[in-house]
Amino acid sequence: GEAPLPGCPSWPEAFAARYRQAGYWRGETFGQMLRERALRHGERTALVAGKERWSYRELDARAERLAAGFWALGIRPRERVVVQLPNVAAFYEVCFALFRLGALPVFALPAHRSAEIGYFCEFTEAAAYIIPDKHAGFDYRTLAGQMLGKVPTLRKVIVAGDPGPFLSLRELYEASPVAPPEPQPSDVAFFQLSGGSTGAPKLIPRTHDDYIYSVRASAEICQLDESSVYLCALPAAHNFPMSSPGSLGTLYAGGTVVLAPHPSPEEAFPLIERERVTITALVPPLAMVWLEAAKAKRHDLSSLRVLQVGGARLSTEVARRVKPTLGCTLQQVYGMAEGLVNYTRLDDSEELIVTTQGRPISRDDEIRVVDEDGHEVAPGEVGQLLTRGPYTIRGYYNAEAHNARVFTDDGFYCTGDLVRVTPEGYLVVEGRAKDQINRGGEKVAAEEVENHLLAHPTVQDAAVVALPDAFLGERTCAFVISRGAPPAANVLTAFLRERGLAAYKIPDRVEFVPAFPQTAVGKVSKKALREALVSSTRNTA
Numbered sequence: 001g002e003a004p005l006p007g008c009p010s011w012p013e014a015f016a017a018r019y020r021q022a023g024y025w026r027g028e029t030f031g032q033m034l035r036e037r038a039l040r041h042g043e044r045t046a047l048v049a050g051k052e053r054w055s056y057r058e059l060d061a062r063a064e065r066l067a068a069g070f071w072a073l074g075i076r077p078r079e080r081v082v083v084q085l086p087n088v089a090a091f092y093e094v095c096f097a098l099f100r101l102g103a104l105p106v107f108a109l110p111a112h113r114s115a116e117i118g119y120f121c122e123f124t125e126a127a128a129y130i131i132p133d134k135h136a137g138f139d140y141r142t143l144a145g146q147m148l149g150k151v152p153t154l155r156k157v158i159v160a161g162d163p164g165p166f167l168s169l170r171e172l173y174e175a176s177p178v179a180p181p182e183p184q185p186s187d188v189a190f191f192q193l194s195g196g197s198t199g200a201p202k203l204i205p206r207t208h209d210d211y212i213y214s215v216r217a218s219a220e221i222c223q224l225d226e227s228s229v230y231l232c233a234l235p236a237a238h239n240f241p242m243s244s245p246g247s248l249g250t251l252y253a254g255g256t257v258v259l260a261p262h263p264s265p266e267e268a269f270p271l272i273e274r275e276r277v278t279i280t281a282l283v284p285p286l287a288m289v290w291l292e293a294a295k296a297k298r299h300d301l302s303s304l305r306v307l308q309v310g311g312a313r314l315s316t317e318v319a320r321r322v323k324p325t326l327g328c329t330l331q332q333v334y335g336m337a338e339g340l341v342n343y344t345r346l347d348d349s350e351e352l353i354v355t356t357q358g359r360p361i362s363r364d365d366e367i368r369v370v371d372e373d374g375h376e377v378a379p380g381e382v383g384q385l386l387t388r389g390p391y392t393i394r395g396y397y398n399a400e401a402h403n404a405r406v407f408t409d410d411g412f413y414c415t416g417d418l419v420r421v422t423p424e425g426y427l428v429v430e431g432r433a434k435d436q437i438n439r440g441g442e443k444v445a446a447e448e449v450e451n452h453l454l455a456h457p458t459v460q461d462a463a464v465v466a467l468p469d470a471f472l473g474e475r476t477c478a479f480v481i482s483r484g485a486p487p488a489a490n491v492l493t494a495f496l497r498e499r500g501l502a503a504y505k506i507p508d509r510v511e512f513v514p515a516f517p518q519t520a521v522g523k524v525s526k527k528a529l530r531e532a533l534v535s536s537t538r539n540t541a
């Protein structure tokens, strides 16, 4: 085969050989997988989205023609394509077309704006950007116009919908069929985004081999088969609804993926009733909203067998309500776009299901729980989780210095999560050692927001911390030391919005302070800031 993509650390040959030998990596690509499913399940429904219902044959045929269309446009294997689509059928034809061509999607979220998209386009030297026309009141074509003006590598903007001045996805179907060269199973297939804790988001290179393994094994753990109907209510491009087992796991198993345009009960419950949905995935705040709404019993949700909850810590109290209220099995999912995914198993005891975040997919997921000096803690003690395995990356894309910090010399990924391991070998997430806020499953890197705040002339220094919240788990609070008289808080939040920062990263609260508390070594003590906030909130409540 060809040399690996530059800037993408890979597994040492001895590990790769072991993972193949053990049958994890089976030498399959996503392009081949869909083709094979189309042969096997031709007329079964692969996808339901709005008025669209695509059979496996149709999805495969569309991906094939679109791959030819991308090729005719001049998009070549290994070129990066920023894909920012909401939960629409086009997302999947675009993905599979790029997979088949070996061009590499960079999976942006619909909430991202010019700050994030500009960064992804520039950092990956993207050749194309694929968007909806409008979604949730935002016109992505305006954003695309700005990107074309500032990213020299960007040659094409492709719109799923009314193209305005750009190319429409539909036009690409008209290219004459060609069979572009197909990628190798060991090639990088796409980039996922890291939740991150540093100034710039990191890109996660996932190969066909490693991702298909995680998808296949996840589908088995969740007992998916041809009769499974998966409701994709979270943003389709996120790693959780994409692969744990998500829509790709459902397609792997020959089931049906139903797309919800929005995860609210108003949108999702009628779909569950109409399509007889058997499994879906939520973040904890949504699970709480669903449990409340289900009490009204306005919809028949009896087809639902599994409710997966993950992305942030689910409280034991809420976890206990799932089975009595929805009549289905709860499955806790603790995963990360970098790789490792843990599941409670469907036949686990209720106690394990409600009190733990599950155990790894693979026997070859290696787990180490270490203290601040990197020494393994005693069994059952809390420490940082390090992991290595057949679907966990060995490094981020083009990030040598950062990789040296968050991967050990022997290739373990330092998750930044504080966990303990139960006697049964299940993980419980106890906290975090990384500078990140987990806002109801949406990850905010403190430093990224701080850097944007520092660009404002009145901001001398900024520290972003998590504020405990009953609904989201955490909200963001920005502590700011101002130069001279502090501006109004909404001047700063408006400034961040103008800089094109995604809405979920805008601080929920801004507090002006004369100085930051410091640690013994003279760094900003975020712990002391958090504590000050909690006690002042208590005082004002």
Ligand code: J2J
Pocket (backbone or CB within 6 Å): 193, 194, 195, 239, 240, 243, 244, 309, 310, 311, 312, 313, 314, 332, 333, 334, 335, 336, 337, 338, 341, 357, 415, 417, 429, 438, 441, 443
């Ligand atoms: C506590 N924290 C959790 C959980 C993730 C499946 C499920 C989730 C993700 C995901 C994913 C948690 N309890 N159950 O990619 O395939 C926090 C941890 C973790 C970080 C990863 C998947 N589940 N977390 O959330 O890349 O801090 O992936 O390191 O977005 O979310 O975030 P992300």
